[in-house]
Amino acid sequence: MNLADSRERHEGPPRGRPRSEAVERSIIEGAVKLLEDGVPLADISIERLARTAGVGKATIYRRWSGKEELFVDVMRATEPPDAELPGTSMRDDLIALLEPLRRRGLASRSSALLHNVYAQIKTSPKIWAAYQATVIEPRRRTTFEVLRRGQRDGELRDDVDIEVINDLFVGPMLVRAVMRPEAELPEDLAEQIVDAVLTGLRPPGR
Amino acid sequence: MNLADSRERHEGPPRGRPRSEAVERSIIEGAVKLLEDGVPLADISIERLARTAGVGKATIYRRWSGKEELFVDVMRATEPPDAELPGTSMRDDLIALLEPLRRRGLASRSSALLHNVYAQIKTSPKIWAAYQATVIEPRRRTTFEVLRRGQRDGELRDDVDIEVINDLFVGPMLVRAVMRPEAELPEDLAEQIVDAVLTGLRPPGR
Amino acid sequence: MNLADSRERHEGPPRGRPRSEAVERSIIEGAVKLLEDGVPLADISIERLARTAGVGKATIYRRWSGKEELFVDVMRATEPPDAELPGTSMRDDLIALLEPLRRRGLASRSSALLHNVYAQIKTSPKIWAAYQATVIEPRRRTTFEVLRRGQRDGELRDDVDIEVINDLFVGPMLVRAVMRPEAELPEDLAEQIVDAVLTGLRPPGR
Amino acid sequence: MNLADSRERHEGPPRGRPRSEAVERSIIEGAVKLLEDGVPLADISIERLARTAGVGKATIYRRWSGKEELFVDVMRATEPPDAELPGTSMRDDLIALLEPLRRRGLASRSSALLHNVYAQIKTSPKIWAAYQATVIEPRRRTTFEVLRRGQRDGELRDDVDIEVINDLFVGPMLVRAVMRPEAELPEDLAEQIVDAVLTGLRPPGR
DNA sequence: CTATAAACGAGACGGTACGTCGTGTCTTTCC
DNA sequence: GGAAAGACACGACGTACCGTCTCGTTTATAG
Known part of the structure; x- marks a missing residue:
């Protein structure tokens, strides 16, 4: 940089x-x-x-x-290397993309970095922009591709804004890491989130 | 304090x-x-x-x-007063709870407070705890009540951890406010999120 | 100051x-x-x-x-207190005024101050002016009074500029302290200078 | 060097x-x-x-x-070239030796060098010694020769230490250049000093 | 003509000091 | 005893030089 x-x-x-x-x-x-x-x-x-x-x-x-x-x-x-996508299905790819975010909240090393440095970086708009452009945006782009492929393959509705869809998957994971970093994250959290968002929270048969 | x-x-x-x-x-x-x-x-x-x-x-x-x-x-x-819940349905209550979060991202006044002060506060664990206990936790509690009522009334599945459910609704809104505060938020974002999470993202008929 | x-x-x-x-x-x-x-x-x-x-x-x-x-x-x-003038004659008063200058060159304490600090102070015109006004000028004034009294009493010629006269007495002492501080100064140097300047260096009977 | x-x-x-x-x-x-x-x-x-x-x-x-x-x-x-001695008499030679010192105080160029660099050089004993040995000492030696010749020729008393005599001539000129460089120096200052020191400051007929 | 070697402009390097500012505490006077 | 004012010890700020050290390049002599 x-x-x-x-x-x-x-x-x-x-x-x-x-x-x-x-x-x-x-x-x-x-x-x-x-x-x-x-x-x-x-x-x-x-x-x-x-x-x-x-x-x-x-x-x-x-x-x-x-x-x-x-x-x-x-x-x-200290960024973890980009996740490898299994490519077996959109669901599996999404889980693979969310998993590193979950791990972040655990390792004390990354934890310190994420919850303090991250906050510090946010205080400078210029720096935050640089960080977003070089670190966050690439991942975002990857996720978008996975989602679009999912829409093409019929795994995902295509009547909802793709950006909103992205947030529906990423948001729940991030809100934990950012707001309650001290809380324990269940090992299958990524799976839980992806499946719940895909299936919906309405009780079956309504 | x-x-x-x-x-x-x-x-x-x-x-x-x-x-x-x-x-x-x-x-x-x-x-x-x-x-x-x-x-x-x-x-x-x-x-x-x-x-x-x-x-x-x-x-x-x-x-x-x-x-x-x-x-x-x-x-x-500068906290906005607690949202008034219409009480007509869980869906409407959830939208009413998310709406203030969306507005935050707009007003330049609150925006500055949320995205800078918030970050600053996070750097001190003690202060962050105090802020969470007195400001965030009460709202969380309210949301939980709404969710539990929804489960009782058959509006919501009861086989998913309530904490995860909470994150599924709050996360997508927050991830926008925190990660991309400069982006425009559609006026019906709260509605979009709640409905999509309830219905699920799988294409209908699968 | x-x-x-x-x-x-x-x-x-x-x-x-x-x-x-x-x-x-x-x-x-x-x-x-x-x-x-x-x-x-x-x-x-x-x-x-x-x-x-x-x-x-x-x-x-x-x-x-x-x-x-x-x-x-x-x-x-670290300035020595002003010399006390015996008042017995202009010659004795002059010797009393020059004596502290000679001593300066001896004591290691004052020596360091005179030969280093003095040089340092000179590098700033403003500071040098302040030092002159508050330290040097008062002594100069005293010497001038002694010299004028000497002219009145017939101990001193009055056809030479009083400023030049002052330099004739002070200069020889100072040139030693400033240019050759390491050299030993004979104890009766003040006396030697005053008498020689009063008597003149021409051989007697010419 | x-x-x-x-x-x-x-x-x-x-x-x-x-x-x-x-x-x-x-x-x-x-x-x-x-x-x-x-x-x-x-x-x-x-x-x-x-x-x-x-x-x-x-x-x-x-x-x-x-x-x-x-x-x-x-x-x-920037040293001026060594003065040429007229050789007509000790008095004239002394005036020729003092004159360059007087001029130094005038020219802004040399003035800056003398009053600042000179002060700076003095802060380092080693350098000051080198400067004395190569610049000042040769002139001092020349002056001493002139003075001794004057003693031989009967122009100068020989019962006063030659070093003191040297200071009696050089000191008054230098004290002006060093202590009051801003003051104007009369054109015949060298003459005034030499004559006054030779004749003495006692009123004639005492 | 090539090899060697030092000088050269440029600028990085580990340091030290600069003069300013903010921290949290302390010490005044006034209310 | 609260409050405004401002002194205080401390320590970080970002800059400028210090004197040393690589770099790539240039300019001389030696073979």
């Missing part, structure tokens, strides 16, 4: 000493380490990050313009 | 000059004013709040122990 | 917590201590001064606008 | 690309230019010097070990 990176503006071969990738890694890893150790996000200052990574402050500011921007890359570094 | 309030500990008649309610109001109103004016939450310091309200810093700390705690009261001050 | 002090601008009784004199003293004393310990002036940062005095940086900046201004007060704190 | 020059240590013919004299010149000239433009010495960083001269920082550090050392060469580059 490195929105602050001004090198990209120039043409021609890069001049001067190149930026160290090792340094970049050690900063991100230092941040992840601190979060894993339970340090509150508010207590993670650029100053402390620099100390932890054994790095000068300027080296951080050379790459990111501030804490929010840096943490977009931190988030990205 | 006023966790910092130390008066409650003492017995007997209050001594000395009583606290001015006007001061209390002007602090909260000052905070709301700043938020409405689009000042980023990060730029609202206790120092600035005191200046804005024409009040000493100590006067603020005498009432709240910090920014998060203060903003719980600010949030409460 | 406290050029940075903005309180003086306001009328009426001072409001809020008054500035602590003890803090003021401990800052100046800390600076003097560091200089006495041989710490190079260039190594005395505001940051270090604050650490040494156990004081916040803002507390220093509240009183002085920077290092130069602060060191004017440090210099003033 | 080039104390940092490490090439001299090696034997044999120099290998690799030789140092560019043009670069050396452009650095010094850049420094002189900045000083003439009234840039405060404190604002002239190595970084800025490199930018101004269009030169890499390492190129500067390859030649000088720091700012003070560099400015010794800058000072040397």
Whole structure:
């Protein structure tokens, strides 16, 4: 990301000493380490990050313009790899897509990241937009494809707005992770949600 | 709330000059004013709040122990009054309960509060718990009652966990407000969601 | 001095917590201590001064606008008390006035102050002016009075510009202290200078 | 000077690309230019010097070990050529030696150099010693020779320490340049001083 | 003509200090 | 004893230089 990176503006071969990738890694890893150790996000200052990574402050500011921007890359570094779709049916694909969201709420590592960093990132519209564009949107797009395929194959009604459909599946899972992260999530939650939404909540035979 | 309030500990008649309610109001109103004016939450310091309200810093700390705690009261001050339930059917009651959530995403005033302050509050577990207990939980309880009544009256299946059911209705609305607050929300969104969840997304006749 | 002090601008009784004199003293004393310990002036940062005095940086900046201004007060704190004039003759008074200048070059304490701080102060015209006005000028004035009295009493020619006369006495002493501070100064240097300048350097009988 | 020059240590013919004299010149000239433009010495960083001269920082550090050392060469580059002695008499030679000091206080260019750089150089004992040895001492030696010749020729008393005599002539001129550089210096100041010191300040006939 | 080696412009790097701001507490005076 | 004012120790902010260190490139001598 490195929105602050001004090198990209120039043409021609890069001049001067190149930026160290090792340094970049050690900063991100230092941040992840601190979060894993339970340090509150508010207590993670650029100053402390620099100390932890054994790095000068300027080296951080050379790459990111501030804490929010840096943490977009931190988030990205901890994103689970994209789920593999079984492809057996739309139902199974949806479950596979929701499952990682459920897991997030469990692992203390990801939990800290999701519930604190996520909140922090939201406070800056620009950063939030960047995070959405590079992390959330791709997944959304994948889900949409699965849903449209489902409509084509007759597994899904096609008289409801696809965006609403998406929210009907994703929303219930996310509302738990965001609003009640401390609550336990049953292992088959993804299955429960997908099936209930497909079948409907009206009692059978009405 | 006023966790910092130390008066409650003492017995007997209050001594000395009583606290001015006007001061209390002007602090909260000052905070709301700043938020409405689009000042980023990060730029609202206790120092600035005191200046804005024409009040000493100590006067603020005498009432709240910090920014998060203060903003719980600010949030409460802007909460819409509880929705009135028509009582005609579970479906109508659910729509009435979801409708305020939809409106939140529209008014710029509430939008700022929800998407920034909300995020900020989440960073402090203690404060988040307090907010949940006094603001969110009561509504949740109301919703649960409506759902249970629906089960009793045969409007709702009773073989699905009531908590999951709750999320199936609330989640889709919230995921929009939280993840894509800038998107337009169709006026009949609450209706769409409730009906779709009740009916199910499987194509009719399958 | 406290050029940075903005309180003086306001009328009426001072409001809020008054500035602590003890803090003021401990800052100046800390600076003097560091200089006495041989710490190079260039190594005395505001940051270090604050650490040494156990004081916040803002507390220093509240009183002085920077290092130069602060060191004017440090210099003033170490100025020797004004010499007492015997009054027996112009010659004796002049010697009494020059003697403290000679001593300056000896004591390691004052030496450090004179030869480093002095140089530092000179780099800022504004500060140098303030130092001259409050420290140097008063002594100059005293010397001028002594010289004029000498002219009245017939101890001194009155056909030479009094400013030049002043320099003839003060210059030789100062040139040693400033240009060759490491050289030893004979104990009767003040006497030697005054007598030589009075008598003239032409061989007797020419 | 080039104390940092490490090439001299090696034997044999120099290998690799030789140092560019043009670069050396452009650095010094850049420094002189900045000083003439009234840039405060404190604002002239190595970084800025490199930018101004269009030169890499390492190129500067390859030649000088720091700012003070560099400015010794800058000072040397602006030293007026040694005064030519008329040789007609000790009095005339002394006046010729003092005259350049008087002129220094006038020209804004040299003024900036003398009163700021000079002060800066003094803060580093090592550099100050180097400056004294290569610039000041030679002049001092010349003055001493003139004075001794004067003693031999009967123009000067020989019962006063020659170092004190030197200070009696040089001090009055220098005290003006150093302590009151802003004051106007009468054109015949050198003459006034030399004659007054030779004749003495006692009224004639006492 | 190639190889070697140092100089060079550029700029990254770990640091330190800058001067400002906000934190939560403390100390005044006035009410 | 409440309240406004503002001092206080602390520590983070983002910037500027420090002196050192790679980079790719240039310019000399040696073979």
